[in-house]
Amino acid sequence: MKALCIGGATVDAIATIESDSIERMSMLNAETSFLLLEEGRKTEAHDISTHCGGGAVNAAVALSRLGLDASAIAKLGRDARADFILSRLTAEGVSTRWIIRDATAPTGASMIISSHERNAAVFTFRGANAHLESADLAREAFDVDLVYISSLSGKSADCFPQAVRMARTAGALIAVNATIRQLAVHPDAFLANLAAIDILALNRREAEALLPRLTNSAASSPMPRITAGDQAPPLLTRGLQSGTFEMSLPTFFAALRARGTRHIMLTDGSNGAFVCSDADMIYCPAEPTDVASTAGAGDAMGATFSAFITLGYPADVALKAATINAANVVAFIDTQSGLLGRHALEQRLGASSGQKLRRWKM
Secondary structure, three states: OEEEEEOOOEEEEEEEOOHHHOEEEEOOOOOOEEEEOOOOOOOOOOEEEEEEEOHHHHHHHHHHHOOOEEEEEOEEOOOHHHHHHHHHHHHOOOEOOOOEEOOOOOOEEEEEEEOOOOOOEEEEEOHHHHHOOHHHOOHHHHOOOEEEEOOOOHHHHHHHHHHHHHHHHOOOEEEEEOOHHHHHHOHHHHHHOHHHOOEEEEEHHHHHHOHHHHHHHOOOOOOOOOOOOOOOOHHHHHOEEEOOEEEOHHHHHHHHHHOOOOEEEEEOHHHOEEEEEOOEEEEEOOOOOOOOOOOOHHHHHHHHHHHHHHOOOOHHHHHHHHHHHHHHHOOOOOOOOOOOOHHHHHHHHHHOOOOOOEEEEO
8 A cells, every 4th residue: 555645744853841830721721721931041851862753754744554555745955954854764764855955944843742641832933844746746656555645734724625535536545644734725626525535634733723713614413322321522512613613523523424434533632532434433542651752643643544544444444543553653853753564553552451441323
């Protein structure tokens, strides 16, 4: 099986700071927290390390480790950061044939601060990632089984409809890991292409960003029956909310399915993840783990689920595999060290007893 990943590539500098060296403030009436640094003072870090990251790179490495013949389309500069990324991709067996080098923009970079609950704060410099153009999408690159489209920022987001169209023309399975920026700035282009998307991966914030566009056209779907004494997953009870817009989870899934998307995966951090596939809504709790950093969890979830669907696994197995792989990723400070190989992941699947899937008919 062959896969093509399209999106961002960065060099990540990760500073791990002990909780007692940096203040954390949480809002009482909103789900928002802040890390506070004292102005004019050096803050001692436990460690500062450099790694490769970015949506396309993370996904390509994940897919390669799962046994797919992976390649990537991303735009890099002509600098040492680009050389670092290319070396990393080659070491992971990812083809760099379709990587573009930009003579005018430097390679993207991120500064990640990891502290407290390790839900990292990220400073991002998009660099060449924001300059992908239509001419950079080589037709031959799309002769694959899976096209995985990750975050596209700046001008690069304009390439999204063309990438979907080229993947569909080539007969590839299309997976999209949407980002909050893409949904906020380019919602119409995203929604217009839902019918062509086979696999859509969203987190709760990204799903809620879509509510204003879906509410008027969505027909209400009934809530699944919860057995007395049974603990419902938080997101199923709460539903999705964005300002004055509210929507139940079944209604949200039904609205996207009505637009043609086959598999929708919705993640809710430590509260687990849902998949709507065919007529079923499936829930998998998060795998227990010691969290070093949450960076890269979404990429691991989306890429692993897409890989397992491409390899012919049913949606419930793909969801379990994605949950296990994401849990292993967050046990490390970077986005790739924890990505499992296919054999190791299948062994974990066979041994997993803590993931009790729940399933409801839509």
